[in-house]
Amino acid sequence: MITESTIPLFVALPLAGAFLTVLLKKIKGIPDTFGVMVTIGTFVMSIFAVLQLEIGQKVICNVGNWGGFQEVLGKIVGIQLVVDGLTAFMLVVVNFIAFLVAVYSVNYMTRYTEKWQFYSLFLLMLAGMNGVLITGDMFNLFVFVEIASIASYALVAFGTGKRELEASFKYAIMGGIASLLILLGVIFLYSNTGTLNMADMTRILAGGDHPALLYFVFALFLTGFGLKAALVPFHAWLPDAHPSAPAPISAMLSGVLIKALGVYVIVRIFYTVFGFTHEISLVLMTMGAISMGVGALVALRQWDLKRLLAYSSISQVGFIMLGFGIGTPLAILGALFHLFNHSMFKSLLFLDSGAIEYEAHTRDLKEMGGLAKKMPVTNGTTIIGAMSLAGIPPFAGFWSKLIIIVAAVQANHMKLAAWAVLMSIVTIAYVLKAIRFAFLGELKKQFANIT
Amino acid sequence: MDAYLPYLLCLVLFCIGIYAVISKRNIIKIIIGVIIAEYAVNLFLILVSYKAGGRSPIFSQTQEILPEAMVDPLPHALVLTSIVIGLATTAFLIALAVRLYGKYGTFDNSRMRELRG
Numbered sequence: 001m002i003t004e005s006t007i008p009l010f011v012a013l014p015l016a017g018a019f020l021t022v023l024l025k026k027i028k029g030i031p032d033t034f035g036v037m038v039t040i041g042t043f044v045m046s047i048f049a050v051l052q053l054e055i056g057q058k059v060i061c062n063v064g065n066w067g068g069f070q071e072v073l074g075k076i077v078g079i080q081l082v083v084d085g086l087t088a089f090m091l092v093v094v095n096f097i098a099f100l101v102a103v104y105s106v107n108y109m110t111r112y113t114e115k116w117q118f119y120s121l122f123l124l125m126l127a128g129m130n131g132v133l134i135t136g137d138m139f140n141l142f143v144f145v146e147i148a149s150i151a152s153y154a155l156v157a158f159g160t161g162k163r164e165l166e167a168s169f170k171y172a173i174m175g176g177i178a179s180l181l182i183l184l185g186v187i188f189l190y191s192n193t194g195t196l197n198m199a200d201m202t203r204i205l206a207g208g209d210h211p212a213l214l215y216f217v218f219a220l221f222l223t224g225f226g227l228k229a230a231l232v233p234f235h236a237w238l239p240d241a242h243p244s245a246p247a248p249i250s251a252m253l254s255g256v257l258i259k260a261l262g263v264y265v266i267v268r269i270f271y272t273v274f275g276f277t278h279e280i281s282l283v284l285m286t287m288g289a290i291s292m293g294v295g296a297l298v299a300l301r302q303w304d305l306k307r308l309l310a311y312s313s314i315s316q317v318g319f320i321m322l323g324f325g326i327g328t329p330l331a332i333l334g335a336l337f338h339l340f341n342h343s344m345f346k347s348l349l350f351l352d353s354g355a356i357e358y359e360a361h362t363r364d365l366k367e368m369g370g371l372a373k374k375m376p377v378t379n380g381t382t383i384i385g386a387m388s389l390a391g392i393p394p395f396a397g398f399w400s401k402l403i404i405i406v407a408a409v410q411a412n413h414m415k416l417a418a419w420a421v422l423m424s425i426v427t428i429a430y431v432l433k434a435i436r437f438a439f440l441g442e443l444k445k446q447f448a449n450i451t
Numbered sequence: 452m453d454a455y456l457p458y459l460l461c462l463v464l465f466c467i468g469i470y471a472v473i474s475k476r477n478i479i480k481i482i483i484g485v486i487i488a489e490y491a492v493n494l495f496l497i498l499v500s501y502k503a504g505g506r507s508p509i510f511s512q513t514q515e516i517l518p519e520a521m522v523d524p525l526p527h528a529l530v531l532t533s534i535v536i537g538l539a540t541t542a543f544l545i546a547l548a549v550r551l552y553g554k555y556g557t558f559d560n561s562r563m564r565e566l567r568g
Contacts, residue, residue, distance in 0.1 A: 077525070139529050139532070143532060143536065146536045146539075146540075150536075150539055150540060150543060153543060154543060157547060157550075160550060162554050162555070162563070165547060165550050165551050165554060166551070166563050168547060169478065169544070169547050169548075169551065172540070172543060172544055172547065173472060173481060173482075173485060173544070176485045176489075176540050176544070177469070177472065177485070177488070179536075179540075180485075180488055180489055180492050183492050183496075183533060184492055184495070187492070187495060187496050187499055187526075190499065190525075190526070191499045196525070
């Protein structure tokens with residue numbers, strides 16, 4: 001099933017879905033059908049990709065096969081799409097969440113007008129994210145990052161209220177600067193190595209010492225993709241943008257977009273293209289630890305439910321970066337596991353917050369209370385998601401955090417391990433705050449007629 | 452010295468753009484800042500492919516031209532893509548600015564205070 005010819009479908013299917021949705025918008029039910037069918041298709045394909053890929057195997061597709069693959073001056077010119085283990089794993093995460101979000105949106109998005117615009121933008125964003133995952137070409141990576149980003153700017157502004165527009169403007173400006181820095185980094189790399197193909201680049205960079213220019217490129221990429229991943233010095237847009245989007249899009253942005261565009265690309269570039277060095281490890285660990293702390297501590301004093309969850313995303317991405325920064329096999333396993341878990345429970349929590357907003361018409365924790373009696377299912381799923389986020393033992397979030405902390409101890413980073421444990425405790429605090437104020441306590445009068 | 456001048460221009464343009472984004476209050480001026488920075492990057496992309504005395508990258512039947520003597524054609528293709536992406540971003544930002552003006556009646560960034568840090 002996963003062969004050369006099926007790889008481009010990961011991008012082509014959502015793209016085709018997006019355009020057909022716009023074309024056939026007049027027909028009733030078309031946007032929903034396309035949204036769900038396309039995401040089901042890509043999800044099934046990603047499952048096949050994971051099942052059929054052998055360890056260490058790479059499936060490479062030469063796009064167009066127009067002869068650019070006869071090497072010109074010893075370098076490949078055409079664009080290659082590559083599916084390897086990490087890609088296949090990320091494809092499953094992205095497409096699974098996309099499928100769930102598409103199903104959830106069928107009902108939720110009826111609150112907004114013009115559903116076809118939503119599904120069209122949503123599928124474009126999915127196409128961009130899948131493209132980022134499967135591409136093996138630096139400039140192509142930049143193009144797909146832009147496709148996903150521009151679709152997400154528009155989706156953040158989807159409500160077209162004051163808040164949404166302002167958050168989207170902030171996000172778009174910061175994202176635009178990030179894209180410029182990424183493009184600048186790509187140009188420097190191209191002028192240095194003379195190729196855009198990642199495999200070629202790896203080969204050329206492995207040959208010589210790292211010249212000073214490469215450290216400049218490190219900085220550019222770290223800033224650019226750090227902005228997309230909302231690592232701490234560059235996180236300012238996330239707490240505005242993620243809560244402003246409609247709930248399914250918050251789930252998509254927090255659950256997978258910051259990971260596909262930020263974390264995955266940082267890992268791909270710093271691990272496979274540049275080669276993992278001591279300096280990179282140090283920088284990633286530091287940024288991870290800072291994000292973890294700042295995100296968790298600021299989340300503690302938030303009263304807006306979605307804003308609290310958004311800050312918690314920053315903190316959890318910090319955990320993931322910490323795992324990748326330590327860089328031992330166990331730590332990478334833990335980081336990937338935590339990435340998977342986080343995209344699951346954070347999407348779940350955002351969808352729950354959407355359900356609460358749908359019924360209670362508020363996101364302010366101070367105004368909620370006693371919703372457990374009225375919304376038992378949402379209560380149950382929120383508690384499951386929150387316990388996993390906080391790292392309470394039987395849930396998956398505990399095991400992934402445990403693996404990262406054990407890996408930190410094994411790699412002799414005692415202070416980092418202690419810091420991670422401390423931040424897990426802070427996580428429990430803000431998660432309990434959210435549950436206590438939203439679901440427990442006295443039922444407020446205005447919620448008496450929720451059924 | 453002359454060879455470095457275009458690069459210097461790139462740097463200056465980029466800095467002007469970033470300065471406008473950071474310090475200006477008017478959102479139209481912020482958008483213009485992004486565009487200036489973007490064009491500095493595009494100019495830099497073209498400069499990378501420049502080769503003194505290079506030929507246009509077209510093979511000919513009648514005369515023998517070595518690939519080494521040609522200007523690198525790849526950045527020219529890339530810069531087109533980059534300009535189109537810039538157009539999409541700019542169009543989106545301007546559409547947002549129009550909607551923001553409709554809501555607030557001003558382009559002044561400091562008077563838009565719905566979101567708290």
